[in-house]
Amino acid sequence: MKKISIFLVAVFIIITGCSEENEVIQSKVKNLTIFFINDQHGQLNNFSKIKHIIDLEKQETNVITVCSGDIFSGNPVVDNHPQKGYPMIDVMNRVGFDISVIGNHEFDYGESILTDRMNQANFDWVCANVDMENSSVPDPFEYQTISVEDVKVTFLGLVETNGSDTKTIPSTHPWRVKNITFERPENVITKYANIKSQENADLYIALTHLGFDAGRNSLGDTQIAEQYPYFDLIIGGHSHQKINTTINTIPIFQSGANLNGLGKIELTIKDKTVQTIDYELIDLNTYSEYDADLKTIIDDYNDLPYLNEVIGYAHSYHNKSQVGCFYTDALKNTMNVDVTFQNTGGVRSTLNKGEITNREIFEISPFNNGTVIYEMSVAEIKNFLIGSKSGFYYSGIQIEQSGNTIVIKDLNNNIIPNTSILSVGTIDYIPAVYENYFPSNGNIQTLTAAETIISYLKNYNSQVNYPDCNNYFRFQ
Structure with missing residues (x-):
């Protein structure tokens, strides 16, 4: 009986000691x-x-x-x-x-x-x-x-x-x-x-x-x-x-x-x-x-020399809005379409004055988005601009809001009828996000957006100069 009591006391001491030790740790x-x-x-x-x-x-x-x-x-x-x-x-x-x-x-x-x-x-x-x-x-x-x-x-x-x-x-x-x-x-x-x-x-x-x-x-x-x-x-x-x-x-x-x-x-x-x-x-x-x-x-x-290859020249510093003008112009001319759109979030960098390198274009357009061409009526383009509730850079047309409607004009200031069909070039991210506003089938291009811009600078126009451009539209 004494041995059992001693054992219980020992267990109590051990448990109490551990408990006190845990409290100290806590x-x-x-x-x-x-x-x-x-x-x-x-x-x-x-x-x-x-x-x-x-x-x-x-x-x-x-x-x-x-x-x-x-x-x-x-x-x-x-x-x-x-x-x-x-x-x-x-x-x-x-x-x-x-x-x-x-x-x-x-x-x-x-x-x-x-x-x-x-x-x-x-x-x-x-x-x-x-x-x-x-x-x-x-x-x-x-x-x-x-x-x-x-x-x-x-x-x-x-x-x-x-x-x-x-x-x-x-x-x-x-x-x-x-x-x-x-x-x-x-x-x-x-x-x-x-x-x-x-x-x-x-x-x-x-x-x-x-x-x-x-x-x-x-x-x-x-x-x-x-x-x-x-x-x-x-x-x-x-x-x-x-x-x-x-x-x-x-x-x-x-x-x-x-x-x-x-x-x-x-x-x-x-x-x-x-x-x-x-x-x-x-x-x-x-x-x-x-x-x-x-x-x-x-x-x-x-250490990637390709990224430092000079492919163009910027005549001034371009903020993101001005880069958006250059971006959509480059897509329009290289893809040979009537109008192009680019989401603002896809223009990720500004452009400094001076020589333009491949690196800078990949920094402007880093997401490896593909490019695609659609045939769309002016009415469908308006539905997209209204329904998306988002802002876009654009090229090839003029876009104005008049009350609760949109007016789309050509570059000569002529109103384009709703029934007119235009070729629309864009990055594939936009129709993926706003799929309800684009045709089910588009003509998928071989170049990514960045590759398309690089091709434009190398083969069409190496000079970038957009001091007064602000081709941005968001339906209010």
């Missing part, structure tokens, strides 16, 4: 630094600086490195690599990223290429409102917990789905996500309200690619903080903003775009609650130190 102040980027769009050059910064920080404290999406589309070195997108994955692996949400432009290359890039990544992918089941693409985690030393952080991923009026898809080429199913982020987020406790995490972070403020009828980071306040932080992307604010007691961050900045969040955590938080947006363009080995690798990727 109440311990934990330190963590989170580095993040968003919307790098294929830009590689500053990653050698990022690696230098992160490696130094890892010598001092716990570090997690994250990305808020749109890692592809925007740099011809990455977008036109024999393995499209691979240089970005390779460099992110070498930096040591832990996790990334899937952005809308991750789908730009199509399912097969995204499959390869996701499989090559050494970091986790998260996105709770996508289902890859009917495609070859591996399903990302809805959420994932990253542990570093004694700190556990759970990330929930969400991507925007505002890419079409008729389908629930992100802002990418609809033909490239045919086998992938998306849900509106606002329809799934409540499923993950209790994940922090389920994962026994110190922090619960929404890692989003939604944009800072999506307005009343959609979900952005602002709306998450206001309506779903169970996150400790929100690290966002998509809207290309520099964000450091707090809404409904939830800190929200975004680091800009194109790898110009690196977000640094320093936290102390106690009892699964943020005690202190400090934020710095590091200007990578002024930071001078870098990892030499990674810089050499990036320099090798950038």
Whole structure:
């Protein structure tokens, strides 16, 4: 009997000791630094600086490195690599990223290429409102917990789905996500309200690619903080903003775009609650130190003489609206059509004065969109302009709004009747998004949009000069 009593006392002491030890662990102040980027769009050059910064920080404290999406589309070195997108994955692996949400432009290359890039990544992918089941693409985690030393952080991923009026898809080429199913982020987020406790995490972070403020009828980071306040932080992307604010007691961050900045969040955590938080947006363009080995690798990727070939001359600086005029003129003349349209979001760069290189054209038109020609009546063109509710650059006609109607004229100021048939050239992204307004069959061209513009500069007109052009129309 005495032996049993001694045994029970010993068990009690062990249990009590463990319990007290757990309480000490729970109440311990934990330190963590989170580095993040968003919307790098294929830009590689500053990653050698990022690696230098992160490696130094890892010598001092716990570090997690994250990305808020749109890692592809925007740099011809990455977008036109024999393995499209691979240089970005390779460099992110070498930096040591832990996790990334899937952005809308991750789908730009199509399912097969995204499959390869996701499989090559050494970091986790998260996105709770996508289902890859009917495609070859591996399903990302809805959420994932990253542990570093004694700190556990759970990330929930969400991507925007505002890419079409008729389908629930992100802002990418609809033909490239045919086998992938998306849900509106606002329809799934409540499923993950209790994940922090389920994962026994110190922090619960929404890692989003939604944009800072999506307005009343959609979900952005602002709306998450206001309506779903169970996150400790929100690290966002998509809207290309520099964000450091707090809404409904939830800190929200975004680091800009194109790898110009690196977000640094320093936290102390106690009892699964943020005690202190400090934020710095590091200007990578002024930071001078870098990892030499990674810089050499990036320099090798950038060594593509073809991209530096001079193919034209710009007589002045051209803003995006002026580039839109040049873009649509180039399509019109090369495709030999009556009228061309280009969505504003597809013109991704301005054009500096001076020599024009292949690289600059691929930066202006980075998405590898194909080109297609349709035969459409003027009435059908008007229906498209009214029904799409979007703005477009155009060439070959004049477009005016008169009250609730549209007037279309030729370049000699003559009104073109509604029954007239015009040949319409455009990138294939536009009829894919606004499919209800285009004929079912178009004449698919062999050149991409960027290749068409390059052909124009090489074979038709190498001079770009649009100081006063503003061929833009949006029905109001």
